[in-house]
Amino acid sequence: MNGTFSAASGRPRTVTADETSLDARGNEQTADQVAQGRQTSGFEGRPDEKYYDPSAWAPVGAQRFGTSGRNSVRAPGFWNLNLSLFRTFDIGQTARLQFRAEAFHLTNHPQWGNPNLDVSSPNFMEITSASGNRSIRLSTRLTF
16 A cells, blocks of 8 residues: 655735736736735635635726735645555466556545636636546556
8 A cells, every 4th residue: 555645835926906007018016905815714616706805905096016915825725645555466376466556636626726816807816727636547467
């Protein structure tokens, strides 16, 4: 029996705003932070469910950078569990048969994508992608 478990926190991300008020193409304009950005508790990825409270940020209306800091929010973290089982059977005196069962992403827990961090977007703070499908592989090996 073998197993691996891995977990990681989400990557830091920046809440952005529309660059037209800044008039500096190629620069990333941050949004104004007007309240404490709280992460949605018990996020399950339902349609129109927000990852952070979107009312904590607002678009920038003047020619300036926004008040929210760079990398001020974190994308969802992930965890993963892989498991494998091996069993060997002797066949006569010289042959052996090995059965293998391997499961990748055993729990089938979704790994959420990054939330939309553009404060001007209608789906601001929504996560529209996920990955992490379970995969099971069965195999046999005959040694003689």
